Amino acid sequence: MLVAQTPVAQTPAAAQKKAPVQKTALATNFKESGSPSAPITIELYTDYECPACREFYMSSLPLLINDFVHTGKVHLIHRDYPLPQHQFTKLATRYANAAGLIGKYDLVAKQIFESQPEWDQNGNIDAEVAKVLSASDMEKVRTLVKTDSALDDSVTKDQAMGVQDRLNQTPTIVIVYKGKRETIGGGMPYTILKSYLDRKLEQ
Amino acid sequence: MKRGLLIAGRVILAVIFLYAAYAKLREPWLQFAISIDSFKLVPENYLEILARTLPWCELALGIALLSGIAVRWFGLIAALLLATFFGAAVRAYAMGLTPDCGCFGAGSGDMLGPKWFAEHGAMVLLALAVSFGGFVSSRSARPAPEVTPADGRLPNPGPA
Numbered sequence: 001m002l003v004a005q006t007p008v009a010q011t012p013a014a015a016q017k018k019a020p021v022q023k024t025a026l027a028t029n030f031k032e033s034g035s036p037s038a039p040i041t042i043e044l045y046t047d048y049e050c051p052a053c054r055e056f057y058m059s060s061l062p063l064l065i066n067d068f069v070h071t072g073k074v075h076l077i078h079r080d081y082p083l084p085q086h087q088f089t090k091l092a093t094r095y096a097n098a099a100g101l102i103g104k105y106d107l108v109a110k111q112i113f114e115s116q117p118e119w120d121q122n123g124n125i126d127a128e129v130a131k132v133l134s135a136s137d138m139e140k141v142r143t144l145v146k147t148d149s150a151l152d153d154s155v156t157k158d159q160a161m162g163v164q165d166r167l168n169q170t171p172t173i174v175i176v177y178k179g180k181r182e183t184i185g186g187g188m189p190y191t192i193l194k195s196y197l198d199r200k201l202e203q
Numbered sequence: 204m205k206r207g208l209l210i211a212g213r214v215i216l217a218v219i220f221l222y223a224a225y226a227k228l229r230e231p232w233l234q235f236a237i238s239i240d241s242f243k244l245v246p247e248n249y250l251e252i253l254a255r256t257l258p259w260c261e262l263a264l265g266i267a268l269l270s271g272i273a274v275r276w277f278g279l280i281a282a283l284l285l286a287t288f289f290g291a292a293v294r295a296y297a298m299g300l301t302p303d304c305g306c307f308g309a310g311s312g313d314m315l316g317p318k319w320f321a322e323h324g325a326m327v328l329l330a331l332a333v334s335f336g337g338f339v340s341s342r343s344a345r346p347a348p349e350v351t352p353a354d355g356r357l358p359n360p361g362p363a
Contacts, residue, residue, distance in 0.1 A: 169303075189247045192247065
């Protein structure tokens with residue numbers, strides 16, 4: 001689903017040679033999937049401890065990816081929006097983003113959402129993540145979760161975006177089409193989301 | 204006095220419907236569809252049509268109430284519409300759901316609870332009162348029917 005790309009360090013000379021990047025082309029990272037030139041961009045704000053986000057992630061998202069992302073119609077960006085009332089969500093977000101840095105974001109994000117009812121009780125996210133990663137990968141993730149001080153930087157940026165988008169709940173999707181941002185909050189049946197996106201693409 | 208109350212009630216009701224319509228129409232219809240879906244009452248295949256048409260119906264109803272034409276009937280339609288919303292909310296509440304009613308747009312804090320039921324119950328009563336007032340007003344405004352004897356004779360003027 002989401003393509004993991006490790007940031008490549010560039011020398012100053014290489015950076016100078018590089019052609020200027022168009023403003024509309026967003027940098028691809030492990031939280032993005034689909035073509036950046038797709039007509040619609042969907043920014044999906046979720047909280048790993050939110051049951052409605054879990055429901056959306058497990059029921060609607062796979063269909064959205066299959067019908068719109070894989071067909072080049074939608075560029076999907078996952079944004080983290082940990083809610084203050086959730087005790088373990090920040091830790092869960094760190095695990096997912098740490099996994100992203102080693103190219104396992106999709107696998108771990110899926111596992112964190114799927115096992116939400118388990119770790120929501122005791123906060124043992126580590127045990128749930130360990131079920132889907134190899135021992136060596138798990139060790140890398142643990143190290144990153146414990147030591148990487150920059151791991152929350154993208155979360156801080158996502159939250160700032162969320163404030164700009166006037167989020168008041170999760171999940172929330174922001175549909176960006178022809179430069180216009182539409183913030184739509186709440187879990188939804190996939191059928192109406194599909195219908196909405198189809199009509200947008202027909203315009 | 205009664206006439207003034209009827210006008211005030213009608214205008215308040217009209218403003219409620221106009222604001223509800225405006226709040227929904229300025230948002231993508233998908234947002235209102237999500238609100239409707241949160242009541243778990245309407246089948247998925249009807250969500251879109253309902254989300255796209257209901258705000259326009261509210262707008263039309265608001266304009267009709269503001270115009271003062273056929274107040275009794277538009278008041279009755281408003282009462283039925285509000286009572287339907289109220290009934291759906293009672294059902295959702297009884298089922299333990301906590302839908303965002305989306306009555307005045309998303310994020311307006313319209314979560315079901317005692318305050319919501321008090322406010323919306325008052326709206327139903329207001330609409331019923333406007334409709335009732337409209338019926339009473341139209342009856343009293345109607346001219347008295349002329350009395351014509353069935354046998355064609357003039358009424359007896361009484362003893363000369």
